[in-house]
Amino acid sequence: MKRREFLPLATLAAVLPRRLCAAPAAAPEVMTVRGRRPAASLGFVLPHEHVLVDFIGAAEVSPSRYDADVAFAKIKPYLDEAKSLGCATLFECTPAYLGRDPRLLVRLGEASGLNLVTNTGYYAARQNKFLPAQALREDADALAARWLREWREGIDGSDVRPGFIKIGMDAGALSAEARKLVQAAARTHRASGLTIAAHTGNQVAAQEELAILKAEGVSASAWIWVHAQNAADEAALAAAGREGAWLSFDGVSPRSLTRHVTLVTAMKREGLLGQVLVSHDAGWYRPGEPEGGQYRGYDVLFRAFLPALRKAGFGDADIRQLTVTNPARAYAIGLRLQA
Ligand SMILES: [Zn+2]
Structure with missing residues (x-):
């Protein structure tokens, strides 16, 4: 019997393809309000929702405008309902100065068992009403340094770290402040790897955002076009999707079912289902309104939208891609960086 010959390890390394020898890449992760989780463990994701939003403006917004216990009691049943319908992870997209409350999110995450994710960044939509003074005064590098401090040290003295960057811009050509926020987001991404979710008024703003990201050396695949359902035409969406951008059709409601089914179907036809995210942009507790105002739950996607997609010919693999695989990849x- 011929003796088997073993190659010395060094020789083996020289003859094997390089990628087999390299150390295995770490599994992608997402940062939740209760720490890191493997992106593959997120399960069914609602990638754009809110639990609390306060539109009072940056000058007056404060946790003292509501009783956190009352807000908690109002919000929790809606999270419980989402969980009972199959949701495991919810991205809370309320930015700083609009009612982002990391401590409330930790309590809600612990009580509901959902993975909740919060963000860093600023919101320049609605003519800068929600921008703090430093956003007007400081340059993009200084703003990125502030957001990176939250990423490295935690938000507002808590140990809660952001899981993505949230910025916001009005429709049309970007204001000087909005352009600065996109630059700051790009630089924060380059130092952290956090995904940029950008509330985007329309395709004009979207195209300008993408151009700035490119100029900063950041790939479209690090950017989520939030409220992409507001684009005027499917061609603009498909063009962004082909560049690698994430298309967030996040206005699922009883009234918008047809529009959302049409958009997701169009992207599937274009071979871009792998770029699509679906969510409600629902919630939320409203400080200053009686009993926190009217709360919209997170159930329409489960009860009506996914059944409507199935009727339109979407199978289990498609649904899994939209609700599990895509959000895990988008937010990992x-x-x-630009190739
Ligand atoms: Zn939103």
Whole structure:
């Protein structure tokens, strides 16, 4: 019997393809309000929702405008309902100065068992009403340094870290402040690998955002076009999707079912289902309104939208891609730079 010959390890390394020898890449992760989780463990994701939003404006917004216990009691049943319908992870997209409350999110995450994710960044939509003074005064590098401090040290003295960057811009050509926020987001991404979710008024704003990201060396795949359902035409969406951008059709409601089914179907036809996210942009507790105002739950996607997609010919694999695979990839922490 011929003796088997073993190659010395060094020789083996020289003859094997390089990628087999390299150390295995760490599994992608997402940062929740209760710490890191493997992106593959997020399960069914609602990628754009809110639990609390306060539109009072940056000058007056404060946690003292509501009783956190009362807000908690109002919000929790809606999270419980989402969980009972199959949701496991919810991205809370309320930015700083609009009612972002990391401590409330930790309590809600612990009580509901959902993975909740919060964000860093500022919101320049609605003519800068929600921008703090430093956003007007400081340059993009200084703003990025502030957001990176939250990423490295935690938000507002808590140990809660952001899981993505949230910025916001009005429709049309970007204001000087909005352009600065996109630059700051790009630089924060380059130093953290956090995904940029950008509330975007329309396709004009979207195209300008993408151009700035490119100029900063950041790939479109690090950017989520939030409220992409507001684009005027499917061609603009498909063009962004082909560049690698994430298309967030996040206005699912009883009234918008047809529009959302049409958009997701169009992207599937274009071979871009792998770029699509679906969510309600629902909630939320409203400080200053009686009993926190009217709360919209997170159930329409489960009860009406996914059944409507199935009727339109979407199978289990498609639904899983939209609700599990895509959000895990979109929000996984990792550098995505221009090739
Ligand atoms: Zn939103």
